[in-house]
Every structure is written in structure tokens, then in C-alpha cells.
Amino acid sequence: MEGLGLIDGKFVGLDEHVVPIEDRGHLFGDGVYEAVVVWGGKPFLVVEHIERMFNSASLIRMELPYTLEELVKFHLQLIEESSFEEALIYSQFTRGVAPRKHPFPLGVKPRLSMTIRPWVRLDSNLKTNGAKAVLLPDERWLKCNIKSLNLLGNVLAKQTATENGCFEAILHRDGYITEGSSSNVFAVKDNVIYTAPTSNKILSGITRGVILKLAQENNLLAKEEVFTTDFLLAADEVFLTGTTTEIMPIVSVNDHTIGDGKVGAISKILHEVYMNKIAKECNL
DSSP states (O other), X not given: OOOEEEETTEEEOTTSOOOOTTBHHHHHOOEEXXXXXXXXXXXXXXXXXXXXXXXHHHHTTOOOSSOHHHHHHHHHHHHHHHTOSSEEEEEEEEOOBOOSOSSOOTTOOOEEEEEEEEOOOOOHHHHHHOEEEEEEXXXXXXXXXXXXXXXXXXXXXXXXHHHTTOSEXXXXXXXXXXXXXXXXXXXXXTTEEEEOOSSTTSOOOHXXXXXXXXXXXXXXXXXXXOOBHHHHHTOSEEEEEETTTEEEEEEEETTEEOTTSSOOHHHHHHHHHHHHHHHHHTTO
């Protein structure tokens, strides 16, 4: 099976025509989304992801028509129906279907669509040897704390990174690092871990939060502080975090070597304890 879809609780094939032409997600990108990785047939941190979806929906003044428990159930149904052991579940709510006008339509129910597809982890060589990144100005809107469907700025940044042979685009505003196009950014200097504080300028990543907690549990000092592009380039280590990124060490930014050009000790420690957490919670 290539994958499976679910529209408001009903299974559909991925090739079925199920998006109404006047869905506001289609017309405006008016909606929110989440992505959950399935390990060993279990959705990792699914509750945390759904809670963030509720928060994103609240910030765009959209009341979701399902409970957290119902949304967890939909995830489990997709896993059971597909029989996938390792997969990625993508979920999105749009504001609903209505003729195209900017103001919120009255009496319209938000629409849920979900997909599950087999998931292949990133090339292990990237984790072993490190990846490259490029620095770009952060040209996105100023509500990046909302996981909204409006991702054109992220898409353009990621495409620029791809065209430059890089894994990720690391973004900055006025010389201060915000985040990656699809990841959070960490820098290590003198054994201290730094990442941008939560604000409207970054998405508060689920994996980011886990890594900060794991750092504390393993007696690693982590600070949520702003830092500059110059600080990043002078760091001993740089790594990215994200649901599908996991922990990705960066050994080159703008063709500038980070540290000694090898994956750093702290990146290795955090990757190991993160994978141990996944194994424990998903019974791997």
C-alpha cells in the first residue's frame, strides 16, 4: 500500500478527488497542520502534536470540531488500517468550504484531512558525517509560532538550500538566528547549548522541547537565548531538530566549516538519548 487518507473520519484513497474547489485551505492556505512519526506501529508524541494543533487553531480563531481523544483515535485507525510500522501521519484542518471571501464564513465547519505514508529515515551518512546548511534572511510573516498552512516562505528557503547542495536553510532576522526552514537551530559554544527563545519568530518545535529536557536530564547546560549569525559560524557545534529531522548535525554553513568539521560530542550524546527515548516509548 502506497498510503491512505482520512477525511473527517472516513478512509479514502490518496488518489481520490476529495478536496472541494472552494475549500479555504485551497483558496487561502487558511488552516493549521501537524506531522507525527510512527515508530514500531506507535505514533510518537502524538498528544503533544495534537495539543499544539489546538493551540495553532486557537491563534487563528478556529474552533476544532473534534476532541484530542478523537484525533488520537484517528491516528491509531490510520496505523491499524495501513499496517505500517514506520510511517508519517500528516494532519490538517482548514476553516472549511465557502465562496471565496476574505472574512471568516459563518456556519462553516472546519475540515480535517489526514494521510499516512511509509516513512524512510534520512540518510544515515548525514547523521554520521554531518550536513551542510546555507544562511538566508528570514522573509516569512511574523506569526511563525502558528503551524499554519502558509509555508511559501519556508518552501522558497528550502528550495534555495536544495539548489545550493545543502540540507537546510538557516534563517536570520537582522543578523539574529531564528530557525531553519523546517527545523529548529541549536549552537554549542564552550559546552553550552544555545537556541532561540520561543516567540512569534519561531515555531516551538516538539522535538526542540524534548531536546531541551533531555539536555537538562543529562547535565548539559542549555540556554534559550538569541544569538547572531557570527556566533553561529564561530560555534563549536551546530545541529538541527525536528519531527522528521530528528537531530541533524551541521558541519558547514555557507561553506564555512563549523568547529573541526566533524559531528560534535554533544550532538552525538543528544542524538543517542533522543533515540533511546523513542525506543522506550514505542517499545522498539
